Amino acid sequence: MGVALAQFQSTPSKEENLEKISKIISRLSGISLVVFPEFTDLLAPSDISRERLYELAEYDDSQFIRGVRRVAMEHGIWVAVGVYERSDEFPRVHSSVYIIGADGELRAKYRKSHLFDALGHKESDWLKPGDEPPLMVDVEGFRLGVIVCYEMRFPELARYVALSGADALIVPSAWYRGYNKEEQWLTLTKARALENTMYVLTSNQIGNTFAGISVAVDPAGVMVARATEEEGAVEARVDQGRISRVRAALPLLEQRRPELYQYK
Template sequence: MSAGEGMLVRCVQLHSGIDPAGNLESVLTGIAEARADGVDLLVFPETTASRSDEPGTRLVAERLDEGFVAAVVAATATDRSDGPSGAPDPVGADRGGPATGPTVVVGTVESNPDGPPFNTLVAAQDGQVVAVYRKVHLYDAFSFIESATISPGDGILETFQVKGFCIGMVNCYDLRFPEISRLLADRGVDVLLAPASWVAGPLKEEHWTTLCRARALENTCYLAAAGQAGGNRIGRSLVVAPDGVVHAMAGPEVTTLTHRLSRAALDRARQEMPVLAQRRFRVDPELITRTAPAQGTPGPAPVPLPRTAHTPNPVARPAEVVDHTSRRG
């Protein structure tokens, strides 16, 4: 494949600290290096801006138009002569490389005036925010209660384009819930991004790899996942092809993972496995409300929100109902 074909993706595996200012230098350096290397899409982990290994720690929250995110967005601008405050950019401006840069996805902790902050992913392109996703499924499992310090998101799913590929985002624990990835597939996603901060534990690495492969295979899309490294996080950033094969995987250390995605391979997988067109059920995009349980206690049954009129997915035909009790033999 020539350098001009497909899309060059890089996953950056960091060991973020709790201070956004301390993490920003690493991110801006990564953006400058990606620009010089001709990377099209640069993916950082969940909570790039502020992370702690201690459950219950309140991370540093900021608005999306200030601080960490504002600096990252400014670093993606074609004109890199000014930083977010109008001063010369100390990292990105003097590193050379192409005038255009990568689309960048980072994880942050977003201020919420109505309660605890959101665990948010932001995609920035050419000096603008092009997509925001606030984590819906909070990690209340394996003795970890993320909902004690984080609010669940609003369920709004946004997509964006890079080099003719449609991109969607999920966040870490979302991988255990296939509906959200399928909703993005329904919206035409070619590449599913999964920034994560996957906590180590018995079989957790196997869960991680299995879930990433499953989400790619069942939706016949690429999946690129950037993980947090160090402490009690597993790292293991990876790129999975639409046939479920892992094409590249990192270890547990701080590193980068770069891989070129192929439009031809994507189209071929969808022709050979037309599972999206053959579906018999659709995914209802309605969110359900759920009260976070106290640690160690089962949660209440979900309460559906009021339903609104919607147009059924044209490829999701009603399933045939078969009465097996009438069969003989």
């Protein structure tokens, strides 16, 4: 299956962001799924109030979500897109990933459950965490798991996805730049792929305060695609034969002894 990873620079204009989504998708060929980063819908100004952000956040029938659905249907492609989504706890919002089918229908949604309260940031001041495990979704015969950005630091989530039968882990992200942050991202991405013998496919924000480094890593921890320092999309292929061969040589999931891993 062909997957495109869109490295995207969000702006404060939803209309401009939707137009960029359309342009990126229109350039793709032979791709089944395109993944856009966390917060693709909006670059929230640093001084925005929580109340204003809630007002701007998406919901299932928001204009932005309808626009993405229309683009997906026009091009016959699945779309995973990270957005701010209104929660039921005003004025906090969710960091959510909408999964839209090639027919333009909303197929699934995941709300980030582990928030970035670290390194001087406190997402929980304005984000509400989700309370569900990583999303599992089937796309054209492939099983995909979904987590978001900071959740890459929690190996339990990726292992849940692998044990749920995933071929690949999809990770929309807005990874901040900073000392050693780029190296951390690459290390985490490779580790999550290698320890679970599955693909890890990341789509990251670029520019503003974000690091970029949208990458695809195969089940043996080999980086098979990497974006440049610019906006655009890189393509990778998820190959179930490659997964089978790696798992035959490196049967990590079969060799687990979960009875030894109980916390006391």
